[in-house]
Structures are given as C-alpha cells and as structure tokens.
Amino acid sequence: MAQFVTDNKEKLNLQPQKFSMWLFIITSFMLFAAFTSGFIVYSQGSTDKGIKIILPHAFIFSTIVILLSSVTMYLAFRSAKKLQYDRQRQYLWATLGLGLAFFCLQFFAWSILVKMGVYLVNPNASQSFIYIFTGVHLVHILAGLILVISSLIGSYKNNPPVKNLFRLEMTSIFWHFVDILWIYLYVFLLLNQQ
Amino acid sequence: MATALTVNNPELVHVHNDHGHGDHHHKETFLTKYIFSQDHKMIAKQFLITGIIMAVIAMILSVLFRIQLAYPNTAFPFLQTLLGRFAPEGRLDPNFYLSLVTIHGTIMVFFVLTAGLSGTFSNLLIPLQLGARDMASPFLNMLSYWFFFTACIIMLSSFFVQKGPASGGWTIYPPLSALPKAMPGSEMGMTLWLTSMVLFVASQLMGGINYISTILNMRTKGMDLWKMPLTIWAFFVTAILGVLSFPVLVAGVVLLVFDRSMGTSFYLSDIVLNGSVLPNEGGSPILFEHLFWFLGHPEVYIVIMPAMGLVSEVMAVNARKPIFGYHAMVYSLIGITILSFIVWGHHMFVTGMNPFLGGVFMITTLIIAVPSAVKTFNWLATLWRGNIRFTPAMMFSIGFVSFFISGGLTGIFLGNAALDINLHDTYFVVAHFHLVMGSAAIFGMLAGVYHWFPKMFGRLMDEKLGYLHFWLTFIGAYLVFFPMHFMGLDGVPRRYYAFTEFESMKQWLSVNTFITWAAIMSALAQVAFLYNFVSSIFFGRKASQNPWNANTLEWTTPVERIHGNWPGEIPTVYRWSYDYSKPGHDQDFIPQTVPFSQTLNSNLPHDFEDDPEVEKMQTEWLKKNSPSQEVK
Numbered sequence: 114m115a116q117f118v119t120d121n122k123e124k125l126n127l128q129p130q131k132f133s134m135w136l137f138i139i140t141s142f143m144l145f146a147a148f149t150s151g152f153i154v155y156s157q158g159s160t161d162k163g164i165k166i167i168l169p170h171a172f173i174f175s176t177i178v179i180l181l182s183s184v185t186m187y188l189a190f191r192s193a194k195k196l197q198y199d200r201q202r203q204y205l206w207a208t209l210g211l212g213l214a215f216f217c218l219q220f221f222a223w224s225i226l227v228k229m230g231v232y233l234v235n236p237n238a239s240q241s242f243i244y245i246f247t248g249v250h251l252v253h254i255l256a257g258l259i260l261v262i263s264s265l266i267g268s269y270k271n272n273p274p275v276k277n278l279f280r281l282e283m284t285s286i287f288w289h290f291v292d293i294l295w296i297y298l299y300v301f302l303l304l305n306q307q
Numbered sequence: 308m309a310t311a312l313t314v315n316n317p318e319l320v321h322v323h324n325d326h327g328h329g330d331h332h333h334k335e336t337f338l339t340k341y342i343f344s345q346d347h348k349m350i351a352k353q354f355l356i357t358g359i360i361m362a363v364i365a366m367i368l369s370v371l372f373r374i375q376l377a378y379p380n381t382a383f384p385f386l387q388t389l390l391g392r393f394a395p396e397g398r399l400d401p402n403f404y405l406s407l408v409t410i411h412g413t414i415m416v417f418f419v420l421t422a423g424l425s426g427t428f429s430n431l432l433i434p435l436q437l438g439a440r441d442m443a444s445p446f447l448n449m450l451s452y453w454f455f456f457t458a459c460i461i462m463l464s465s466f467f468v469q470k471g472p473a474s475g476g477w478t479i480y481p482p483l484s485a486l487p488k489a490m491p492g493s494e495m496g497m498t499l500w501l502t503s504m505v506l507f508v509a510s511q512l513m514g515g516i517n518y519i520s521t522i523l524n525m526r527t528k529g530m531d532l533w534k535m536p537l538t539i540w541a542f543f544v545t546a547i548l549g550v551l552s553f554p555v556l557v558a559g560v561v562l563l564v565f566d567r568s569m570g571t572s573f574y575l576s577d578i579v580l581n582g583s584v585l586p587n588e589g590g591s592p593i594l595f596e597h598l599f600w601f602l603g604h605p606e607v608y609i610v611i612m613p614a615m616g617l618v619s620e621v622m623a624v625n626a627r628k629p630i631f632g633y634h635a636m637v638y639s640l641i642g643i644t645i646l647s648f649i650v651w652g653h654h655m656f657v658t659g660m661n662p663f664l665g666g667v668f669m670i671t672t673l674i675i676a677v678p679s680a681v682k683t684f685n686w687l688a689t690l691w692r693g694n695i696r697f698t699p700a701m702m703f704s705i706g707f708v709s710f711f712i713s714g715g716l717t718g719i720f721l722g723n724a725a726l727d728i729n730l731h732d733t734y735f736v737v738a739h740f741h742l743v744m745g746s747a748a749i750f751g752m753l754a755g756v757y758h759w760f761p762k763m764f765g766r767l768m769d770e771k772l773g774y775l776h777f778w779l780t781f782i783g784a785y786l787v788f789f790p791m792h793f794m795g796l797d798g799v800p801r802r803y804y805a806f807t808e809f810e811s812m813k814q815w816l817s818v819n820t821f822i823t824w825a826a827i828m829s830a831l832a833q834v835a836f837l838y839n840f841v842s843s844i845f846f847g848r849k850a851s852q853n854p855w856n857a858n859t860l861e862w863t864t865p866v867e868r869i870h871g872n873w874p875g876e877i878p879t880v881y882r883w884s885y886d887y888s889k890p891g892h893d894q895d896f897i898p899q900t901v902p903f904s905q906t907l908n909s910n911l912p913h914d915f916e917d918d919p920e921v922e923k924m925q926t927e928w929l930k931k932n933s934p935s936q937e938v939k
C-alpha cells in the first residue's frame with residue numbers, strides 16, 4: 114500500500130464533478146435531439162403523418178408548474194448560500210411537491226390524449242412520439258426528484274456547508290435542465306401540432 | 308484538518324490526509340484491490356483482460372462460421388459435441404450461423420474494440436500521461452467497468468437460451484429485430500442483446516464523461532492542451548464522439564423496444580409473417596437505419612481513433628523522432644470527429660434515398676478521407692529516416708498503418724454512391740472494414756499492449772514470441788481479407804449460409820476454403836500472444852522505469868505502480884512529449900519534465916513560444932558558450 118508525502122497544495126477539487134454533470138446533460142440532450150430528429154424524419158415521410166391534433170391544455174399547466182419549481186429550486190439554492198437552512202428546506206419541499214405535481218399532470222395529459230383517441234399504438238407514429246417524448250422526459254424528472262430528495266435528506270443531516278451547497282448545486286443544475294428540456298419538447302410539439 | 312470538510316470522496320481523503328503519511332488506516336483487501344478497485348490502473352487491467360477474453364470468444368465464433376463456409380456439405384461430429392442442438396448431425400444450423408455472425412460482430416466492434424481498447428488505454432494513460440492521481444471520479448470509473456462486465460455476461464448468456472442468440476446482424480435492422488417471431492434469434496436472444504447493449508452504452512457514457520472531465524480539469528502544472536501527447540488527444544476526441552453519438556443509439560433502441568413489446572409502429576409497416584398480416588402500419592425501417600448509423604459511423608471512428616493515438620506515440624518513441632506534423636495530427640483528429648457526424652448516409656445509399664442526398668453524403672464521405680490521409684502521410688513521414696527500433700510494438704504500429712491504407716483505399720470506392728450499388732452488402736464491404744477497422748484497430752491495440760505492458764505489470768513481454776505473433780497475424784489477416792475483395796466485386800453477398808446453393812457463386816468455394824485455413828492459422832497465432840501475455844505477467848523480464856527511453860510522464864512513475872501514481876509531488880511539465888533526437892542534446896530523448904533551462908544546448912527559438920525574454924536569455928547563453936556558433 115502506497116503512502117503519500119503530504120501535499121497540501123493539491124486541494125480537493127470539486128470542479129471535475131460539476132463538469133461531469135454538464136457532460137451528462139449533454140448526453141441527455143443528445144438523446145432528445147435524436148428523438149426529435151427521428152420525429153422529423155418520420156413525419157416528413159408522407160402527408161398523413163404528423164401530430165394532427167391540438168395538444169391537451171394539461172401541458173400548459175404542467176409547463177407552469179415546472180417553471181415554478183425552477184423558481185423554488187433557485188430560491189433554495191440562494192438560501193443555502195446565505196446559510197438559511199430552514200428556508201432551504203422549505204423551498205426544497207416546495208420543489209419536490211411541484212415536481213410530483215408535474216408528474217401527475219403529465220399522466221393526466223396522457224389520459225386526455227387517450228380520451229381523444231390518440232393512442233401509443235398508432236399507425237401514425239408521430240402521435241406515438243408524443244408519449245415517447247413525455248415518457249422519457251418523465252424518467253429524467255424521476256431522476257431529478259431523486260436528487261432533490263437526496264439534497265433534502267442531506268440538509269437534515271449536519272453536513273458541512275460546502276458539501277450541502279455542492280450537492281444542492283448539482284441538483285439544481287440538473288433540475289433546471291429538465292425544466293428547459295421540457296420547454297424545448299413542448300415548443301417542439303406545439304410547432305408541429307396540426 | 309480543514310480539507311476533510313470539503314471532501315466527499317474517501318479515496319481523496321486518503322491521499323490528502325495529513326495523518327495519512329505512514330499509517331495504514333485504509334487497508335486494501337483482495338476485494339477492494341482486485342475486484343471493486345477504484346484505481347485507474349487496476350480498472351485498465353480489468354478492461355484489458357475482459358477485452359482479451361471477449362476477443363478470444365469472438366474469434367472462436369468466427370472460426371466456427373468459417374468452417375461452415377469452407378465445407379458447407381461436410382458433417383463435423385465435433386461440432387455437435389461442442390454446440391449440441393445448434394449443430395445437429397455435425398452441420399451448423401443456418402439460424403445459428405446467423406447468430407454466430409451477429410455475435411462475432413457485436414463483440415468485436417463494441418466489446419473488444421470500443422470498451423476493450425478505450426477502456427484499457429484511456430484508463431491507463433489519461434491520468435498517467437497528464438499527471439493526475441486518478442480519474443475525475445474513480446467511483447464512476449469502477450461503475451463503468453462493472454456495467455461493461457455485466458453487459459458481457461448478458462451478451463454471452465444468450466448462447467444458453469433455447470432459441471439461441473440474436474441473429475439479425477450487428478446492425479440489428481428491423482423488422483427482423485423488431486418482430487420476435489421473425490426468426491429464432493429475434494426472441495429471447497434479441498431481448499438479451501438489447502439489454503446488454505443498454506448497459507454497455509451506460510458504461511461507455513460513464514467512462515467517456517470521466518475521460519473528458521479528467522482531461523479538461525486535472526492536467527498537471529505546465530501540461531497545456533498543446534503539450535499533450537497524441538494518445539491523450541485521441542482519447543479525448545474519442546470520448547467526445549462517444550458522448551455525443553451513443554445517446555442516439557439509445558433513442559433508436561428505445562423506439563425498437565416499443566415496437567417489439569408495446570405494438571407501436573415506428574419501424575414496422577405492411578408485414579406478412581407466417582402467412583398472416585401484421586397490424587403494424589405506417590412505420591419505416593429506414594428511420595432505424597438513420598438512428599443506428601448516426602451512431603454507427605462515429606462508432607467506427609471511436610474504434611480507430613484510440614488506436615491512431617497509440618500508434619502515433621509508439622511510432623515516435625521507436626523511430627526516435629518527433630511525430631511528424633503534431634498540429635496536423637491534432638487537427639485531423641478534430642476534423643474526423645466533426646465530419647464523422649455527417650457521413651452516416653453512406654451506409655444507406657441503396658435504401659432508396661434521394662439521389663441528391665446520396666450525392667451530399669458521397670461528398671462528405673470523400674472529404675473525411677482527407678484527414679485520414681493526412682494522418683497516414685504523417686506516420687509515414689515519421690518513419691522516414693528515423694532511427695527505427697523494431698520492437699514488437701513498433702511492428703504492430705507499422706502493421707496498423709499498412710492495414711489502414713489498404714482498407715482505406717477501398718473506402719473511397721464504397722463512398723461513391725454509384726459504385727456502391729454494386730458493392731453494398733457484398734464481401735467487398737466485409738474486406739473493407741475488416742482491414743481498415745478490424746485489423747487496424749486490433750493491431751493498434753496490440754501495439755499498445757506490447758508497449759505499455761511494463762507500465763501495467765512491471766515486466767516486459769517476450770520479444771521473439773512478439774515477432775512470431777506479429778508475422779503470423781499480419782500475413783494471416785491479409786490472406787483472409789484480401790481475397791474477399793474479389794468475391795465482393797463478383798457480387799458475392801455477405802452473411803449467406805452456403806454459397807454452394809447458388810450457381811453463380813459456386814466457384815468461390817475454393818477461395819472460401821483457402822480463407823478459412825488462413826483464418827485458422829491467424830487464430831492459432833494468437834496462442835503465441837496469449838501465452839506470452841500470461842506468462843510475462845508472472846515470469847517476464849523485470850522492466851526498468853523507462854524501458855523505451857520515452858518522454859511521456861507515465862515513465863516517471865515508479866515501476867511498482869503505486870496508488871496515486873507519484874510518490875511525491877506530481878511532476879511539472881515543461882515541453883511537448885516529442886523531443887526525440889533533438890540536435891545538441893546528449894541523449895536522444897528529453898522527458899517532458901526537463902525544463903528548458905537545463906537543455907540550453909539544444910533549445911530552438913520556437914521552443915519559447917515567442918517569449919522574448921527567455922529567448923534573449925538563450926541567445927546570450929549561446930553567445931557566451933559557443934562564440935563560434937551562429938544563433939539560428
């Protein structure tokens with residue numbers, strides 16, 4: 114087993130981990146870029162392809178909810194920077210609640226789609242793509258929620274402030290990303306509806 | 308101790324702990340040292356050994372189907388003993404033949420030449436050549452290996468399911484792959500294939516993210532991007548390529564899974580299966596081809612670029628010359644990376660794509676040959692009038708260049724949309740990619756193994772066995788793949804079970820027999836390698852710290868390969884890694900850690916990167932020390 118001459122100059126560097134988070138975000142983004150490109154290639158195949166419906170309004174509500182959750186996430190982060198842990202926790206709980214609400218709203222939107230006769234199994238796969246976009250996005254929301262929960266749990270433990278802040282920063286980067294991702298998908302769908 | 312507060316990584320606590328010096332509070336057990344290791348050098352070895360095992364398996368699969376191609380009408384009882392129900396009465400089952408081809412391709416492309424190659428050498432060399440204690444996230448790195456390992460197990464386990472492994476080819480085009488009833492291999496085998504590949508992609512992404520993050524954030528003092536060895540550049544752009552393209556494969560696979568199990572019709576339309584019409588309508592298999600090849604083409608460069616990096620380094624070291632055109636080498640790597648995203652259509656020329664689009668893909672494809680050619684010329688120029696030491700690693704590097712040229716030339720023909728109508732899906736394509744990708748990348752990998760073996764195991768491999776291995780494999784590979792060009796030109800299609808069934812292809816049987824024997828010879832040659840590899844780990848000659856007199860940082864670490872790499876401070880870097888045979892210096896190499904102030908004899912004006920002050924110092928020194936000598 115090796116031993117090390119102590120070297121205080123080599124401080125622990127959290128930068129690479131944050132950087133890795135950004136790289137992961139790029140990979141996620143590529144996944145959705147591929148889905149949306151696939152949608153374009155498919156829908157241009159013939160004139161009877163395409164979304165052909167007006168999207169349910171539930172998506173507008175879910176958009177508002179997730180935007181709000183980004184705001185609360187930001188506030189949580191700001192409180193953490195000011196070392197106001199109580200407020201940090203409150204905002205994190207709010208984020209979690211809004212995230213769950215978003216989750217439910219997306220399911221609700223699916224149920225409306227089904228009522229409209231827009232099924233996943235569909236000879237016009239452009240409509241199936243709506244489920245794919247929202248479904249795979251929900252998987253990301255789920256991952257984001259897990260991060261939020263872990264930040265919450267961490268905030269109840271007596272962690273050093275640096276660690277608390279770092280964890281929260283990673284969570285908020287990811288959470289803002291899934292928010293922006295949803296805006297991208299929603300705008301993409303809106304531009305292609307009918 | 309203050310640092311302890313900011314630490315959330317136990318590994319680093321250990322390294323940077325004030326009290327860590329000398330006391331053994333962090334005992335390593337067998338499990339943490341060899342199995343769940345987070346040390347990049349151990350993970351590299353895990354990748355290498357797993358990769359070698361997978362390569363041997365895939366090679367045996369290829370010998371099995373080569374036997375079928377050479378002797379389509381002969382029964383071999385030993386096949387039945389070996390394969391049981393997959394070879395009834397000693398003859399390969401046709402469906403199993405397709406499985407063999409598919410799994411051979413999948414393992415070779417993904418498990419050996421992607422994970423085995425990048426996984427081994429990126430892990431080994433990135434921290435060592437950049438001067439880092441370990442990867443950005445050692446834990447993620449460990450996870451990356453274990454995902455890969457699980458993917459291997461799942462892929463191999465498909466040989467033990469009732470209907471056999473996936474058999475739609477390594478490109479798994481729907482509808483074959485999307486309809487479980489389409490062929491035996493499309494049932495459980497295909498499900499396992501997909502599961503395995505999802506884990507594999509996860510492993511690649513974890514690895515890739517780690518490599519990029521490490522390269523950009525953890526270089527030692529003085530190691531700016533333009534002082535990095537070409538190996539690191541190659542791993543860097545490879546990782547970027549992987550991170551950008553593997554998610555696209557995931558997208559394609561997600562849609563495929565929905566088609567397989569949910570009844571959607573992304574890829575399916577108008578299919579009659581066993582006499583009944585399927586309900587799927589409106590889908591397009593071409594969509595899958597787009598998604599697949601958007602990964603698939605970058606993937607072939609993910610395979611070759613690390614090999615290019617290894618070969619560049621090995622060549623410079625063993626030709627005792629600076630690599631020719633360092634900057635051109637880097638820019639061509641970047642050029643290949645960018646271009647490789649816009650050429651995927653050349654795999655789809657005959658899918659009925661708009662001829663104009665075909666023309667566009669043809670042009671981009673021919674353009675990508677330019678940076679490839681730049682690299683080739685630079686390797687040749689590096690060899691030119693070099694002081695060449697023909698070590699086994701050097702032989703394999705030269706072999707790499709040879710294969711890359713002979714396989715790359717046929718790419719130019721294939722890249723022509725009109726010629727490809729004739730050549731697509733024939734043995735010409737098989738010959739092309741086995742030379743340019745298969746043989747070349749394997750040779751690059753073997754060059755790496757022979758060269759960095761001392762860094763991994765502290766011992767040297769046997770040279771004589773190395774030469775034997777090289778010549779048999781080199782000649783064998785040409786004997787196997789060269790004749791395939793002619794078969795392809797004659798229109799012999801790939802992936803057929805028995806050519807003797809077709810009047811027009813019967814005459815190729817003798818060539819097929821010849822190829823099979825050449826393949827068996829090359830396969831046997833690998834025994835020399837395996838024996839050499841294993842026995843050298845235990846009984847090889849002990850290596851010195853810098854056995855090849857190389858400049859890069861990994862050779863400044865102790866032979867014992869300690870945890871954290873350097874016992875003391877990490878060395879600082881002052882120069883690029885290619886100062887070989889620099890005129891004026893008393894040795895034919897100057898390691899990167901030697902400052903210019905110690906080499907006033909050999910410094911050149913451009914070494915100072917237009918820093919006028921240092922330049923003046925040097926000029927004055929020259930005036931003082933050798934009045935007769937003119938300053939250049």
Ligand code: HEM
Binds near residue numbers: 611673719727731732
């Ligand atoms: C000189 C530049 C190259 C050109 C112009 C080129 C062109 C092509 C074309 C047009 C095809 C499609 C043939 C067909 O299916 O009809 C092809 C196939 C292929 N190429 Fe290349 N290539 C080049 C270099 C490479 C390199 C460097 C690699 C890998 C390291 C590579 C790996 C492959 C593979 C694996 C396939 C076959 C995939 C399959 O269908 O299974 N090529 N190449």
Ligand SMILES: [Cu+2]
Binds near residue numbers: 603604607650653654
């Ligand atoms: Cu290609």
